[in-house]
Amino acid sequence: MPLNIPISEVLKLCGEPAIVVSPQLQLVACNNAAHNIIGIPLQTSADQELMLDSVLSNSESARSAQPSPQTQFFKDKKPYNYIRHQKSADGESIVVQAFGKPLLDEQGQLYLFETMRVLNQPNSSKNDNRKNIIGQSEACAKMRERIQKVAPTKLPVLLYGESGSGKEMAAQYVHQLSTRQNKPFVVGDCTVLTEALFESELFGHEKGSFTGSVGEKKGLIEVANGGTLFLDEIGELPLSLQAKLLRLLENFTYRRVGGTEFLTADVRIISATNRDLFEMVKQGGFRQDLYYRLAVFPILVPSLSERREDIPLLVEGLLEQIGKEMGRKLKTSEDAMKKLCSLSLIGNVRELRNILQYASAVCNDDVITPEDLMIAGNGLYQADPDAGLSFRRAEPAAAPPVSAAGRSVLPNTDAEFQPLPDDIVDRVEMQYMADLVKRHNGDKSKVAEHLGISQRTLYRRLAAIKQNFKDFVIDESGE
């Protein structure tokens, strides 16, 4: 049985604007980023009945006669990715790309978890969600130099590097330094775009062009018009779709699905991969002609292990960003910084950010101490018993890693479901368990009762936490 983890905790740890919506299309919760940037009202107890429609009242989809993507989601339970125009917290017109995914609560009740990204950059400083590339190492300087060189041109760029190393961030930097900076930056994730839907997602479709296509729809290319289209995980694009993308890159004209008219695409294509595309070409998994079109200007995004000297700057910079989202001034103690710098391999910047995000949620007085750092691991990090404070990344497991304490978010029972990152879920669960043990003065029978699980299950889960998070101490002596 999944644990009772408050959804608000999951939201707090999500850096992007995010909301949770019930099957009745009521707004259940939102995080600070959604409030500050998009203007989603923060929940108060009197707002129990706040309907999504009223929250998005000024968006296109709310006014349209078609079922909204959110309504559709509760019918087919499929993740979605669409673009809507709405007003920001400051009343400015913004273009928002929304990503919907399933989320289950402790009773197995389905909710919608929607994250949002602002595609245009209105003038307001509040809406300025640009982030700077942090780092002064040689590897980072080399990347920055290549980005600065290529940005003013219209050349396609291929960013390659490990997962979480900062490829999307580098793509945004190219966009910001280009003459297209005030036009949209649109993300197409090739792992989310299914083969059947890819063509209509990318090129759009005319009304009634295929079963289920109710109205006409703009594709990502049209939305990105004048700006940049970032195709993430390009190595995952099936061969049949590679041919369609090649056509676009060759003549920059395309037709909507079901359309007769040729439209011109004024987009700059940036693609990214964590796979060896050239090797894929040799193995026949990626088209050579497409590879050469995309990789006109390849840029390596270095992994954190190649720029360890950047860790202190990254820690400070990331904490400043996290603190801004929460309205706090966060810092690390000297010992905590030492601990972070002494890790021999720490995954990539995403993992470092996750560690700090978690630490900021549990630390006292805005100062992160070594005890707040959850580093050992659950499939993302593994303690290296021979190396003291040194950790290495786990090899991808054949089966999904077993979480420390069950699962509050259970999308993995259905192949269509996209889970939240495991490390965030596991850390929230672990901290929640520890807080409960402390709150009940170590009385396990009360904790088990609170969670609605047997004491045997509780003992098993606590043992799993001890096993998976070796650094983490559960205080059983009470408050």
Ligand SMILES: Nc1ncnc2c1ncn2[C@@H]1O[C@H](COP(=O)(O)OP(=O)(O)OP(=O)(O)O)[C@@H](O)[C@H]1O
């Ligand atoms: N140099 C950097 N300075 C500041 N933040 C960074 C840097 N590099 C990465 N980040 C942060 O790390 C996180 C992961 O970065 P990003 O999503 O760009 O990685 P990615 O390589 O595109 O990942 P994936 O391969 O999974 O798509 C983001 O929160 C990003 O803001």
